[in-house]
Amino acid sequence: MQKSSMSFLFLGLVLIGPNLPASAFLWEHTEESQGHDGTLWANISGEPSANAANLPYAFAECAIGAHQSPIAINVTSNPTPISVNPKTQSPDNNPPAERERHVNSLTVRYTPSTSTIEGPAFATDEKNVYVFRNTGHAVQVSFSPGYSGTLLIGKDVYPLVQLHFHTPSEHIVVTDHYPAGKQFAGELHFVHQRDDGRLAVLGVLLDDSHGSTGTNPILQKIIDYTPHDHDTYNKTGADQWLDPSRLIPADDPHVYAYAGSLTTPPCSEGVSWYVVSEPLKVAPAQIKKLEAFFPANSRVVQNTATRTVEIHNHLHVDQDQNPNRHDGHHRRR
Numbered sequence: 008m009q010k011s012s013m014s015f016l017f018l019g020l021v022l023i024g025p026n027l028p029a030s031a032f033l034w035e036h037t038e039e040s041q042g043h044d045g046t047l048w049a050n051i052s053g054e055p056s057a058n059a060a061n062l063p064y065a066f067a068e069c070a071i072g073a074h075q076s077p078i079a080i081n082v083t084s085n086p087t088p089i090s091v092n093p094k095t096q097s098p099d100n101n102p103p104a105e106r107e108r109h110v111n112s113l114t115v116r117y118t119p120s121t122s123t124i125e126g127p128a129f130a131t132d133e134k135n136v137y138v139f140r141n142t143g144h145a146v147q148v149s150f151s152p153g154y155s156g157t158l159l160i161g162k163d164v165y166p167l168v169q170l171h172f173h174t175p176s177e178h179i180v181v182t183d184h185y186p187a188g189k190q191f192a193g194e195l196h197f198v199h200q201r202d203d204g205r206l207a208v209l210g211v212l213l214d215d216s217h218g219s220t221g222t223n224p225i226l227q228k229i230i231d232y233t234p235h236d237h238d239t240y241n242k243t244g245a246d247q248w249l250d251p252s253r254l255i256p257a258d259d260p261h262v263y264a265y266a267g268s269l270t271t272p273p274c275s276e277g278v279s280w281y282v283v284s285e286p287l288k289v290a291p292a293q294i295k296k297l298e299a300f301f302p303a304n305s306r307v308v309q310n311t312a313t314r315t316v317e318i319h320n321h322l323h324v325d326q327d328q329n330p331n332r333h334d335g336h337h338r339r340r
């Protein structure tokens with residue numbers, strides 16, 4: 008880790024304070040928490056061996072946490088654990104994913120929204136709006152407090168606060184065909200946060216192979232209007248209609264569920280992860296456009312240790328929601 012990034016880090020810790028609830032600045036990739044140049048991010052995503060050393064106190068979970076994300080998801084029926092994590096090359100358990108034991112239904116209830124060019128003011132807007140945001144580490148769509156889209160986990164309601172992209176994919180999938188794990192071209196994360204701060208992330212893998220040359224129109228809209236300058240919001244592209252549920256692959260996919268963490272500092276644990284089994288098909292040119300923003304903004308897979316991945320049989324996607332419905336909740340974006 009370079010000295011310049013360390014000084015940014017310590018400045019950040021002073022500004023944030025290590026005792027603030029992690030959810031206060033999760034996923035926002037602010038300058039205060041990560042440094043202007045992204046050096047910390049590069050170290051964490053690129054060099055697993057460097058994770059352990061020199062991380063300040065507040066980011067210690069990245070290095071020593073036992074429930075970190077992403078992971079390799081083993082969907083073979085092979086009962087023999089994989090002895091070496093394919094990415095970190097360290098011993099890992101990677102047991103086969105199991106059928107769900109808790110019968111919690113999963114329902115995506117995202118509503119359409121329209122974009123605003125009001126920049127940071129979206130965070131207090133009680134209307135149903137969103138912004139295109141370059142966080143400095145990811146291409147992101149952030150929704151206003153007036154947005155009513157949710158993920159239902161059983162009876163628990165998790166409001167959608169933002170979605171963002173990684174290239175290549177963070178999770179890899181171990182299959183009979185890919186015993187060392189298949190990494191996809193990209194990964195989309197829908198980030199949901201309850202009022203009590205608890206997080207649930209729905210991950211969708213992006214596939215630009217298998218003749219999927221068709222352009223995904225929603226991803227294209229996001230690519231076209233997200234600014235290229237770091238830590239900025241869109242200044243054009245007002246009133247763009249966007250239905251996030253159309254970024255969920257159809258065909259009633261399975262969902263892999265496990266307990267994990269944020270994949271960016273501070274790597275806080277207690278995040279409920281749901282990774283959709285079917286990838287979303289996107290055009291190779293769209294992946295190249297995402298890489299033009301951030302060539303590699305994915306963290307390497309972490310050991311599963313004692314964790315189990317459970318397979319949910321269904322992901323319900325409601326697409327008949329009233330876009331004017333408003334539950335009046337207030338949340339950070």
Ligand SMILES: [Zn+2]
Binds near residue numbers: 270
């Ligand atoms: Zn992410």
